[in-house]
Amino acid sequence: MKKILVTGGTGYIGSHTAIELIKNGYEVLIIDDLSNSTIDVLDRIEKLSGKRPVFEQFKLRDSAKVDDFFEDYDIDAVIHFAAYKAVGESVQFPMKYYKNNLVSLANVLDAMKENNVSGIVFSSSCTVYGQPDVLPVTEDTPIKPAESPYGRTKQIGEEMLQDQTVADTNLKAIALRYFNPVGAHESGENGESPTGVPNNLMPFITQTAIGMRDELKVFGTDYNTVDGTAVRDYIHVVDLAKAHVKAVERLIESKSDKQYEVFNLGTGNGFSVKQVIDSFVKSTGVELNYSYAPRRDGDIEQTYASTTKANDVLGWKAEKTLDEMTSSAWKWEQYLLSLK
Numbered sequence: 001m002k003k004i005l006v007t008g009g010t011g012y013i014g015s016h017t018a019i020e021l022i023k024n025g026y027e028v029l030i031i032d033d034l035s036n037s038t039i040d041v042l043d044r045i046e047k048l049s050g051k052r053p054v055f056e057q058f059k060l061r062d063s064a065k066v067d068d069f070f071e072d073y074d075i076d077a078v079i080h081f082a083a084y085k086a087v088g089e090s091v092q093f094p095m096k097y098y099k100n101n102l103v104s105l106a107n108v109l110d111a112m113k114e115n116n117v118s119g120i121v122f123s124s125s126c127t128v129y130g131q132p133d134v135l136p137v138t139e140d141t142p143i144k145p146a147e148s149p150y151g152r153t154k155q156i157g158e159e160m161l162q163d164q165t166v167a168d169t170n171l172k173a174i175a176l177r178y179f180n181p182v183g184a185h186e187s188g189e190n191g192e193s194p195t196g197v198p199n200n201l202m203p204f205i206t207q208t209a210i211g212m213r214d215e216l217k218v219f220g221t222d223y224n225t226v227d228g229t230a231v232r233d234y235i236h237v238v239d240l241a242k243a244h245v246k247a248v249e250r251l252i253e254s255k256s257d258k259q260y261e262v263f264n265l266g267t268g269n270g271f272s273v274k275q276v277i278d279s280f281v282k283s284t285g286v287e288l289n290y291s292y293a294p295r296r297d298g299d300i301e302q303t304y305a306s307t308t309k310a311n312d313v314l315g316w317k318a319e320k321t322l323d324e325m326t327s328s329a330w331k332w333e334q335y336l337l338s339l340k
């Protein structure tokens with residue numbers, strides 16, 4: 001059984017990916033510092049996949065621990081999720097982001113080389129494109145200067161991977177640029193658990209609907225879009241998780257065309273904030289309190305992915321609809337409430 005190290009495996013996307021990997025016959029080993037997740041995620045992964053991953057809690061900034069881990073386990077490939085991801089916080093504490101996100105990646109890459117582990121999948125983001133001049137966004141769309149230190153850590157992370165593929169001719173790396181991951185496992189028993197007040201749209205919607213927040217503010221009504229609200233390519237987290245299984249397969253089966261490859265992961269459909277709200281209300285039958293507010297600083301008008309490369313080369317396609325995203329997110333929010 002192939003052993004996959006999933007760093008950040010108790011996080012939102014990491015935990016859904018762990019479930020899909022196990023369901024596809026991989027053994028999952030997780031390293032997570034639990035800085036933005038909790039240990040009970042392991043129970044959920046076990047319940048939903050049938051197997052409990054190996055787990056160790058430590059910071060990947062600790063290179064000695066990373067080296068020990070790689071010596072202890074015979075790892076076949078790595079999926080590197082572990083990173084801080086709050087845009088606003090990264091502006092306030094940029095060094096926290098550089099230290100955590102980049103030193104961790106450097107330690108993982110060093111340990112991989114030392115232990116002859118030749119495949120890594122990296123969590124990148126559509127944020128590297130900024131507001132693209134042409135839509136949909138292909139993998140050849142120019143990278144724009146990052147809007148935040150968080151965004152810059154994703155850009156630099158990709159460059160670190162490219163540099164390492166030059167230095168280490170055995171290394172194969174795949175950067176996956178996620179658009180807007182939302183939704184939850186169909187069981188409603190695994191999903192996103194934001195700490196504090198959520199910045200992202202979907203958790204804010206479900207927390208408002210359940211009464212934790214007074215109202216949702218729709219940021220910006222004067223964008224040049226279908227209804228004036230901003231447009232994003234929302235992608236169901238389980239579809240996203242399945243793309244990681246495909247990427248790992250590609251590495252393990254030596255199917256990569258080049259040492260360093262990039263794929264956009266989205267549905268190819270842009271939806272406005274208003275359309276997301278309408279989908280939520282329609283798919284759940286729950287009313288949502290919202291009002292219109294000025295644009296949020298740093299927000300772009302619209303973005304959505306070209307899915308051609310992911311479809312044709314990676315052999316993956318997002319299958320779930322916007323209604324499935326909003327209704328599963330709601331199911332998960334209710335599940336969280338039932339645990340209280």
Ligand code: UD1
Nearest residue numbers: 087125127180199200201204217218219230273296298299
């Ligand atoms: C944000 C991050 C991006 C990150 C991504 C991860 C910013 C500027 N960008 O993207 O770097 O990779 O999350 O998923 O933070 N909205 C509201 N009301 C709310 C919350 C959001 O109207 O209370 C709107 C936003 O203005 C935006 C859309 O909903 O138009 C989506 O917002 P969000 O979920 O925060 O994602 P992004 O801003 O696209």
